[in-house]
Amino acid sequence: MNIENPSVSIKQLDLSFGAVNVLNGLNLDIAEGEFLVLLGSSGCGKSTLLNCIAGLLEPTDGQIHIKGKNVTWAEPSERGIGMVFQSYALYPQMTVRGNLSFGLKNARVPKPEIEKRVARAAEVLQIEALLDRKPAALSGGQRQRVAIGRALVRDVDVFLFDEPLSNLDAKLRADLRVELKRLHNQLQNTMIYVTHDQVEAMTLANRIAIMKDGNIMQLGTPDEIYNQPQNLYVADFIGSPSMNFLNGTLENGTFACRDLTLPMSGYAFAAPQVADDAAVIGIRPEHIITGELVAGAPVKTQVLIDLVEPMGSDTLVYAQVDGKPFRIRMDGQARVAMGETLDIGIDPARASLFDQNTEARL
């Protein structure tokens, strides 16, 4: 995907701490107004990349462009970015108003203008009533709002978020997530958001970049990432409970393992010609057909139920296929019990097929 006039552009970025390479020749273009999520497990380099964009870390090699300007050597404050940190990083001795106006005072913005901008940010984030309080007197959610406000008042082009919701409890996290999405719709700024929470990534992002060991494993819309993972890592990383994987062989367009034979006629192969080889098929627990619909499924089989986890909205069933654990997500109203056999159906068109050696999507 080629982006014209990217808002942020990262070119061949390398970063190493001594002998450890954290980022390897990373290239990434982020469009104007895009909400890009950097997703990965800890140590994958996502926060490091964000700190490089912010100018808090010096890259070993490569360039960073923001709004078409090469800012590789620029100070953090000169880059036109605002950043929100996981630990809020509010100045504890200043009031909320002091926190919001600190950056503007440093930039020598005239006083009436500061007041105007602080008032506007406070209104957008609904923290007007808190302006004269110290951070210690705020709840976690309020603090994070102030931290967002601090980025907001600076009128920047690019917002950087470093796991901003990770310190909040589950309910507040969900609330603030929706607010963030609303804020993005309202402001239409470029936002780069680092998280290890795939729900945040899926719900917020225009595009997700899944990172591993300093490389981008896949860059795509949430829909692409979820439905067409480009490799085994992404397929396994996204989805909870994670995808079921079965090892087998692909012969003449049919995938076969010990327990199952799946004709892949409806499957959209990545390349028109696929050689017969060892392959891995990935099937999402929620794509397994159960109940009355099994009759119309392309492939049918039976499994023995090992364990049932009722979660209210849906029910997770654990079984075994081909000697490997196999998870099935059923409707919450399904009445199933341990030890029963369950009829299931599989639609190969919705599955993902990977090469066993290269781990790339077939």
Added chain:
Amino acid sequence: MSASTTNLTGPTGPKPKSGVTVASFFVYGTLFIMALYYLAPLYVMITTSLKTMPEIRQGDVFALPRDITFQPWFDAWRSENTGAVSRGLSDGFWNSVTITIPSVILSISIASVNGYALANWPFKGATVFFTILIFGAFIPYQLMLYPIVILLKNIGLYGDLGGLIIVHTIFGMPILTLLFRNYFSTLPSELFSAARIDGAGFWGIFFRVMLPMSVPIVVVAVILQITGIWNDFLFGVVYARSETWPMTVQLNNIVNSTFGEKEYNVNMAATILTGLVPLTVYLVSGKLFVRGIAAGAVKG
């Protein structure tokens, strides 16, 4: 839920507190004896300082004073028997004040900036610089006594209060820098990053973000420096003249005076007077110290 009350058997509700046991008797007994042991000298000093010389000569150190007199305290403050030079503690007191206040302010100002730079602005050779500085803390003072005499003579500050201030400032540097560096390293680095993004520079971050959060460590440094510099005897006796002697040196001259009768009551009063400043600092700042720590503990 049924409202019926059944009689429960076995342990119910809070566990009963046990009374005086052998263990607690020994613990409190030992603590009491230790307290007595440490308070006894203070008791002797205060009672003796309020006695007249004839009463002291009777030899009962633990007796309460019969005729309470405050004359020894006045004598100690402004007596005429400070060795060969006729002067009391009062001049020494003002010398000590003139030495301590600028030394404390100067050393803490410089060390806090040092510590902040070392903790937050990694520069080339920072670790080498820090190692050298810490090494300085382990060099015995005696080694540097004479070189500093020559140094001070050359810049014309030997015997001056200014010279003593410089010496105290320099010798406070290693430990204070370590103190501040370690404290600033414990502050969340995201705070520093946030301030950089907000466009604050080296001094802006120091004065507007870091220093307001450093009340507890500044209080610790102030206590450390005031007591250390006030109690110093070695530098005072080596680098000062009789007119610039700090209080500790004056006290020594009173107590070790070889002329005439030993005035124990004056000696006791003089010693308490000299120790009063560090004592007050502990008592006053103790409260401030706790408050400072409590304020610093609230995460922002």
